[in-house]
Amino acid sequence: MAKDKTQRAPFEIAGASVAPGERLKTDIPISLLANHTGMTLGVEVIHGREPGPVLFVSGAVHGDEIIGVEIIRRLAQSRQLKKLAGTVLLIPIVNAYGFIANSRYLPDRRDLNRCFPGSATGSLAAQLAHKFMTEIVARADCGIDLHSGAVHRSNLPQIRAQIANKKVKALASAFGAPIVLNANLRDGSLRATAREEDCDMLLYEAGEALRFDERAVRIGVKGVFQVMRHLNMLGPLKREKPEPKPVFSQSSHWLRAPAGGIVRCFKRNGDKVREGEKLAIVSDPFGENEQRVLAKRDGVVVGRLNLPVVNRGDALFHVAEVFDPDKAGAGIEKLGLDIVDDPLFDDSGVI
Numbered sequence: 001m002a003k004d005k006t007q008r009a010p011f012e013i014a015g016a017s018v019a020p021g022e023r024l025k026t027d028i029p030i031s032l033l034a035n036h037t038g039m040t041l042g043v044e045v046i047h048g049r050e051p052g053p054v055l056f057v058s059g060a061v062h063g064d065e066i067i068g069v070e071i072i073r074r075l076a077q078s079r080q081l082k083k084l085a086g087t088v089l090l091i092p093i094v095n096a097y098g099f100i101a102n103s104r105y106l107p108d109r110r111d112l113n114r115c116f117p118g119s120a121t122g123s124l125a126a127q128l129a130h131k132f133m134t135e136i137v138a139r140a141d142c143g144i145d146l147h148s149g150a151v152h153r154s155n156l157p158q159i160r161a162q163i164a165n166k167k168v169k170a171l172a173s174a175f176g177a178p179i180v181l182n183a184n185l186r187d188g189s190l191r192a193t194a195r196e197e198d199c200d201m202l203l204y205e206a207g208e209a210l211r212f213d214e215r216a217v218r219i220g221v222k223g224v225f226q227v228m229r230h231l232n233m234l235g236p237l238k239r240e241k242p243e244p245k246p247v248f249s250q251s252s253h254w255l256r257a258p259a260g261g262i263v264r265c266f267k268r269n270g271d272k273v274r275e276g277e278k279l280a281i282v283s284d285p286f287g288e289n290e291q292r293v294l295a296k297r298d299g300v301v302v303g304r305l306n307l308p309v310v311n312r313g314d315a316l317f318h319v320a321e322v323f324d325p326d327k328a329g330a331g332i333e334k335l336g337l338d339i340v341d342d343p344l345f346d347d348s349g350v351i
Helices: 067-077 079-083 096-101 124-135 166-175 190-196 214-230 325-340
Strands: 011-013 016-018 022-032 038-047 050-059 085-091 142-147 153-161 179-182 200-208 247-249 251-256 261-265 278-283 290-294 299-305 315-321
Touching (some): 016 038, 022 124, 038 096, 050 067, 067 142, 067 214, 142 190, 142 214, 153 166, 153 214, 166 179, 166 200, 190 200, 200 214, 214 325, 247 299, 247 315, 247 325, 261 299, 278 315, 299 325
Parallel strands (some): 050 142, 142 200, 153 179, 179 247
Antiparallel strands (some): 011 016, 022 038, 038 085, 153 200, 153 299, 278 290, 299 315
């Protein structure tokens, strides 16, 4: 016998009401463009029949970091959400202004992820941040914010989290990205402000701005569902073999171009490096003057520049320091290969 939906209260958001077992898309008004075209914050609410946590999943806080939009599109298409306990809020495009303009920023040139908690009467960025906090974060127990590297810079799929927080560390481990970087909370960031509202968050970084990467998308989709299972929002999966464990890193560092010129990089994302190892060479266009870029410490490459033309000081490699680079590198490579052939995904990359 089907359970009576009235046993669980509807979910209320922005004047809309979502009954248990139902889902609803709603547009929260933000502002008008100069030509009076409306700009909104699009949200889909999936309100499960059974009680459970409220989880939000957001993308494009930086408008050109579009990988989260594709991850959320696939989440929304999944049949898994029919069995949901709790509530999921999907927000594929937070910064619609930047998304339309292929820009990281808002029209006022502010970085939205430094403007939280915002203000109802402040700048455009402050007002959008305030709206996101009051309509989304204030209703949520947990959140996953989806990002990518900047333009011409790609990131290995990774979780950034405050791993001193045991609850957050458990969420990060459940996500199952190849590597988890300890990242302290920054003033004005969504993660820091959400923590003040007792909402624990993960930040997923993968791929490059304005680009899709199928492996990174699949790791993101699977990771969100694994967090939901950790929170008992979905039932457990029967797997033939245990999931690989992510590598944890307490610290990381950047290696920068010692001079302007043409750079030749010898390492890719996920490669292990040893202290003193040559990672790249920067030379003048004739090749007469060359400067080597050497690893400072042992670790794994988790981010790198894709553009071969550099100026002095440009970031070339982001290296996560790990206890055993050989083991970490092998584990990262295996996880990346496994995700491509994972039988959880159908032909369109949906679970």
